[in-house]
Amino acid sequence: MSVHTPHPDMPPPILNVGVLGWLRSNLFSSPLHSALSLFAIYLLYLTVPPMISWVFLEATWVGDSREACAGGGGACWVFVKVRINQFMYGFFPESEYWRINLAFGLLIVLAIPLFIKRFQSKGKLAIFILVVYPIITFQLFSGGNFGLTHVETSRWGGLSLTLILAGVGIVASLPLGIVLALGRRSKMPIVKSVSVVFIEFWRGVPLITVLFMSSVMLPLFLPEGTNFDKLLRAMIGIALFQSAYMAEVVRGGLAAIPKGQYEAAEALGLSYWKSMGLIILPQALKLVIPGIVNTFIALFKDTTLVLIIGLFDLLAIIQQAFADPDWLGYSIEGYVFAASIFWVFCFSMSRYSMSLEKKLHTGHAR
Amino acid sequence: MADEQRGVSEPAKPALWRRPAVRSLFFQLLLIAGIGFFGYTIFQNTLHNMQQRGISTGFGFLNSEAGFGILMTLIPFDETYTYGRTFLVGLLNTLLVASLGIIFATIIGFIMGVSRLSRNWIISRLATVYIEVFRNIPLLLQIMFWYFAVLRPLPGPRQSMIFNDTLFLNNRGLYMPSPIYEQGFWLVVVALLVAIVAAVLVARWAHKRQEATGQPFHTVYAAIGLVLGLPLLTFLMMGSPLSWDMPVLQRFNMGGGMVVIPELAALLVALSIYTGTFIAEAVRSGILAVSHGQTEAAHALGLRPGPTLRLVIIPQALRVIIPQLTSQYLNLTKNSSLATAIGYPDLVAVFAGTTLNQTGQAVEVIAMTMAVYLAISLSISLFMNWYNKRIQLVER
Numbered sequence: 001m002s003v004h005t006p007h008p009d010m011p012p013p014i015l016n017v018g019v020l021g022w023l024r025s026n027l028f029s030s031p032l033h034s035a036l037s038l039f040a041i042y043l044l045y046l047t048v049p050p051m052i053s054w055v056f057l058e059a060t061w062v063g064d065s066r067e068a069c070a071g072g073g074g075a076c077w078v079f080v081k082v083r084i085n086q087f088m089y090g091f092f093p094e095s096e097y098w099r100i101n102l103a104f105g106l107l108i109v110l111a112i113p114l115f116i117k118r119f120q121s122k123g124k125l126a127i128f129i130l131v132v133y134p135i136i137t138f139q140l141f142s143g144g145n146f147g148l149t150h151v152e153t154s155r156w157g158g159l160s161l162t163l164i165l166a167g168v169g170i171v172a173s174l175p176l177g178i179v180l181a182l183g184r185r186s187k188m189p190i191v192k193s194v195s196v197v198f199i200e201f202w203r204g205v206p207l208i209t210v211l212f213m214s215s216v217m218l219p220l221f222l223p224e225g226t227n228f229d230k231l232l233r234a235m236i237g238i239a240l241f242q243s244a245y246m247a248e249v250v251r252g253g254l255a256a257i258p259k260g261q262y263e264a265a266e267a268l269g270l271s272y273w274k275s276m277g278l279i280i281l282p283q284a285l286k287l288v289i290p291g292i293v294n295t296f297i298a299l300f301k302d303t304t305l306v307l308i309i310g311l312f313d314l315l316a317i318i319q320q321a322f323a324d325p326d327w328l329g330y331s332i333e334g335y336v337f338a339a340s341i342f343w344v345f346c347f348s349m350s351r352y353s354m355s356l357e358k359k360l361h362t363g364h365a366r
Numbered sequence: 367m368a369d370e371q372r373g374v375s376e377p378a379k380p381a382l383w384r385r386p387a388v389r390s391l392f393f394q395l396l397l398i399a400g401i402g403f404f405g406y407t408i409f410q411n412t413l414h415n416m417q418q419r420g421i422s423t424g425f426g427f428l429n430s431e432a433g434f435g436i437l438m439t440l441i442p443f444d445e446t447y448t449y450g451r452t453f454l455v456g457l458l459n460t461l462l463v464a465s466l467g468i469i470f471a472t473i474i475g476f477i478m479g480v481s482r483l484s485r486n487w488i489i490s491r492l493a494t495v496y497i498e499v500f501r502n503i504p505l506l507l508q509i510m511f512w513y514f515a516v517l518r519p520l521p522g523p524r525q526s527m528i529f530n531d532t533l534f535l536n537n538r539g540l541y542m543p544s545p546i547y548e549q550g551f552w553l554v555v556v557a558l559l560v561a562i563v564a565a566v567l568v569a570r571w572a573h574k575r576q577e578a579t580g581q582p583f584h585t586v587y588a589a590i591g592l593v594l595g596l597p598l599l600t601f602l603m604m605g606s607p608l609s610w611d612m613p614v615l616q617r618f619n620m621g622g623g624m625v626v627i628p629e630l631a632a633l634l635v636a637l638s639i640y641t642g643t644f645i646a647e648a649v650r651s652g653i654l655a656v657s658h659g660q661t662e663a664a665h666a667l668g669l670r671p672g673p674t675l676r677l678v679i680i681p682q683a684l685r686v687i688i689p690q691l692t693s694q695y696l697n698l699t700k701n702s703s704l705a706t707a708i709g710y711p712d713l714v715a716v717f718a719g720t721t722l723n724q725t726g727q728a729v730e731v732i733a734m735t736m737a738v739y740l741a742i743s744l745s746i747s748l749f750m751n752w753y754n755k756r757i758q759l760v761e762r
Contacts, residue, residue: 026487033486040488190394194401204743205736206700212718213736216728220415221408301504308707315507322514331515339503339511346502 055336066326079330080337083321087337090157090312096149099140100160107133130171137164153231157312159341161231165238165303165313170296172239177246178285182276184247185254195247202244207305210237215309234306242299249291253284286360293353297346304342314338412729419726427725428453434720436711438627449721456716457738463633463712464699470638471698472691475645482650493646501643506704508640513632513708520628523615534613534623540631541613544624548607557600558593565589629710633702641698645691652687653679685757692750696743703739713738 015024027037058074061081069076080087089097110129113119141164144150156164183195202210214237218228257280265275285292307316318334321327382388416423428450436443440458443451481493500508518537520527526536534541565588572583601608613623656679664674706715713735722731 026485029485036486037488040492044488044492188390188394190397194397200744200747201740204740206703206714206739208703208706208714209718209732209736209739212714212722213732216722217732220412220728223411297502301502304504304506305704307506315504315510319510319514329519331519332511335507335511335515339507342504342507343499343502347498350502 069330075333075336076330077333079321079327079333082327086158086321087314087317088159090161090317091155092151092157092160093149093155096143096151099143099148103137103140104160104163106136134167134171153229156231158317159314161311162300162303162313162315165235165306166296166300168235169238169242169299169303172235173242173246173295173299174292176239176243178250178281180243180247181250181254184251199244199247202241203248207238207241207302208308210241211305211309213237230309231311234309234311238299238302238306242295242302245295245298246292249288249295250284252291253286253288254280256287257284289360290353290357293349293356297349300345300349301342314341416729421726421728423729425730427727427730432721432724434724436716437709438630438711449725452721453713453717453734456711456713459711459716460699460702460705460713460738463630463637463702463705463710466634467637467641467698467702468695470634471641471645471694474638474642475694476649478642479646479649479653482646483653497643497646500639501647505636505640505701506707509633509636509704509708512635513628517628517632526615532612534615537628538625539628540626541623542626543610543612544622546609546611548609550604550607553604554597554601554607558597561592561596564596565592568592627710629705629708632708633705633710637698637701641694641701644694644697648687648690648694649683651690652683652685655686656682688757689750689754692746696746699742700739 015021028034054074056074060069060074060076060078062068063078064082065078066076068078085094085097089100092100107129110125110133113125114122119125139145139148141156142151142153180195180199183191184199186192186195211234214233215230218233218236222228261279261283262275265279268275270278303313304315306313307319312320315338318338322331322334383392413423429448431445432447432449432452433445435445436452436455438459439455440462441451441455443455478493478496481489482497484490484493520535520537523534523536523538526534526541528534532543568588569585572585572588576582611622611624613625614621660678660682661674664678669677702712703714705712706719709715718731718735722728725731
C-alpha cells in the first residue's frame with residue numbers, strides 16, 4: 001500500500017512576495033498609483049539630494065568669520081556657530097550664563113524621577129516643580145539677592161526667554177483653565193456667565209491684539225507711576241489667552257465623565273471641591289491629556305509672537321542677527337536653525353502625549 | 367418612643383450659612399462685587415492716566431485726516447482720507463487674505479488628508495512628512511521665512527522670473543494679466559447667474575422625480591453643462607467682450623497687469639501651508655471616524671464604489687470634519703493678524719499699528735480691533751451651534 005505523500009506547496013508567485021510584492025501592492029497597484037508613485041519619486045529626486053547637500057555635504061561648519069563661507073555652495077553654519085551664545089542666552093551677561101544653565105539643569109534633574117516608574121512621591125515632586133522651582137528660577141535669572149548681580153529682564157532673550165515664556169504660560173494657564181472650566185459648568189448663573197464671557201472673549205481675539213493690549217493698554221489701567229515690566233505684561237497676556245483655550249479642553253473632559261461619577265461623589269458626602277479634586281478632575285484631566293499637550297504646543301509656538309512687541313525670544317534674536325552688516329544674506333540658515341529647534345520641541349511634545357495617552361488608557365474610555 | 371418622635375419631628379434646619387442657596391448667593395454677590403471693584407478701579411485709573419497724558423476720549427478721531435499712505439488698498443485711499451477709512455481698508459485687506467487663505471488651505475488640506483490615508487506608501491509618507499513638519503513650526507517663523515528669505519531676495523524687475531510671458535515674479539511681487547471687461551460683459555455675468563438658478567431648479571426637479579419614480583437623472587452633468595455652457599455661449603455671442611491687460615517690463619518697474627505684493631504672497635503661502643496641515647488632520651480623522659462596516663454595508667446593498675463614497679462615506683465624514691474645519695477657518699482669520707510682522711496692511715497692522723501710534727487712542731482702537739475679530743468668531747460659533755444641532759445623530 002503506498003503512502004500518500006502530498007505534493008510540496010508551490011512557492012507563491014514571485015510578484016506577490018518579497019520586495020517585488022511589496023512594491024506592487026504599495027506603489028504600483030494600479031496605473032494611477034504607478035503614475036503617482038513615479039511622480040512622487042521624481043519630486044523627491046528633485047528636492048532631497050540638493051537639500052541634503054546644502055545642509056550637510058557642502059555646508060561650512062568650521063571658521064569664525066564670513067570669509068570661511070566664501071567658497072562653499074551650501075549652508076553657512078558658521079553664522080549660527082558664531083552667535084549661538086546669543087541665540088541661547090540673549091543679552092545675558094556672559095559671566096552669568098551659569099545661572100541659566102543651572103536653572104535648566106535643575107529642571108532636568110528634577111524632572112527625571114517623574115519618568116521613573118518606581119519613584120513613589122511623584123505628586124509631591126510635581127508640586128515642588130510647579131511651585132518652588134519657578135521661584136528658584138526667577139531668583140537665578142533676575143538675581144539681586146544672595147550675592148547674585150541683578151539682570152534686567154530686557155537683557156533676557158534667546159531660547160531661554162522662549163522657554164521661560166512657555167513655562168510661565170503652562171504653569172499659569174493650567175490651574176486658571178481648570179477654574180474657568182469648573183466655573184463654566186457651575187450651577188451658579190453669575191459664576192457661569194462670567195466664565196463664559198471670559199473664555200469666549202479671549203478665544204475670539206487674536207493673540208497679537210492681546211499682546212498689543214497688554215503692552216499699550218495695561219499701563220493705562222494701572223495707577224499712575226506703577227511701572228510694569230514689559231516681559232511680565234507679555235506673560236500676563238499669554239497666560240490669560242491660553243487659559244481660555246485650556247478651559248475649553250478641560251471642559252471637554254468634564255463633560256465626558258458619566259453623571260454617575262458626580263452622583264457617587266455626592267452620595268459619599270464629599271464637598272464640591274473634594275469631589276472635584278478627588279473624583280472628577282483626575283479622571284477628566286486624564287481623558288484630555290492629548291488636548292492639554294496640544295494646547296501647550298500651541299502656546300510654545302505662540303511665544304514667538306512676543307517679537308512684535310519688542311521682546312527678544314529665539315526668533316526675534318535670530319531675526320535681529322540678520323541685520324548685522326558682517327553677516328548679511330544668511331537668513332535661510334537662521335530660519336532653518338530656529339525652525340529645527342521649535343520643531344524638535346513641538347514634535348517631541350506631541351510624541352510624548354501620544355505615549356502618555358497609551359499609558360494612561362485604562363480601558364473605559366471610548 | 368424615641369424613634370417615633372424622630373419620625374414626626376422636622377429635621378433640624380441647617381444653619382443659615384450652611385444652606386446651599388444662601389452660600390451660592392453669597393459667593394456670587396462676592397464675585398460681582400470683586401469684578402465691579404476691579405472694573406471701577408481700571409476705569410478710574412484709565413480716565414486719570416489719559417487726562418494726565420492729554421489723550422482725548424471718544425471716537426472723534428475717526429473723522430480726522432490720516433495723513434499716511436497704505437501699501438495696498440482695495441478701495442480708493444490716500445493721505446487725505448480719514449482714520450475711519452484706514453479701519454475700512456485694513457478690514458478689507460484682512461478679509462481678502464483670510465478668504466484667499468481659506469480657499470488654498472482647504473484645497474491643500476483635503477488633498478493631503480486623503481493622501482495620508484492613501485494605499486500608496488510613498489504618497490502617504492509624503493503627506494505625513496508634510497503634516498508633521500509644517501504644523502510643528504511656528505506660523506510667524508514660516509511667514510517671516512517666506513517673506514525675508516524667499517520673496518524679498520528675489521531679483522529686481524529687470525531680472526524677473528518670467529513664465530510664459532504672462533507671469534512675472536520679482537522682488538516687487540507677482541505680476542499677472544488683469545482682465546478688462548468690455549461693453550456687454552455684464553450679460554455674461556447675468557447668464558452665469560441664470561445658469562446657476564437653472565441648475566438648482568433642475569437638481570430639485572431631478573430629486574423629486576427620483577423620489578417619485580426611482581428614475582435617476584444625470585444632475586451633475588446637466589449642472590456643469592448649464593453653468594459652463596450658458597455663460598460661454600453668451601460670451602461668444604457677444605463677440606468675446608473681455609481682453610487682458612498684460613504686465614510689461616518698463617524701464618525701472620513693471621507696468622500694466624495686476625500685482626500680488628510679496629507681503630500678501632508670503633502671508634498667503636504661510637497661512638495656507640500651516641492651516642493646511644490642521645485641515646488635513648481634520649479630514650483624516652473624519653474619514654477614519656466612519657466605520658468600515660458602513661462601506662461593507664453599502665457594497666452589500668449593491669452600491670458601486672463611487673456612490674458609496676458620495677452617498678455613504680462623505681456625508682458621515684463631513685459631520686466630523688466640518689466643526690473642525692470651521693474652527694480652523696477661524697484660526698486662519700485670527701492668524702492673518704500676524705501680517706503686521708512683515709508689513710502687510712491688514713487690520714492690526716494699519717489700524718492697531720499706524721493709526722494707534724499716530725492718534726494715541728489706545729483704548730478705542732484696540733477695542734474696535736478686538737470687536738471685529740470677536741464679531742467674526744462669535745457669528746461663526748453661533749453658526750456652528752446651529753449646524754451641530756442640525757446634524758446631531760438622532761439615536762434610539
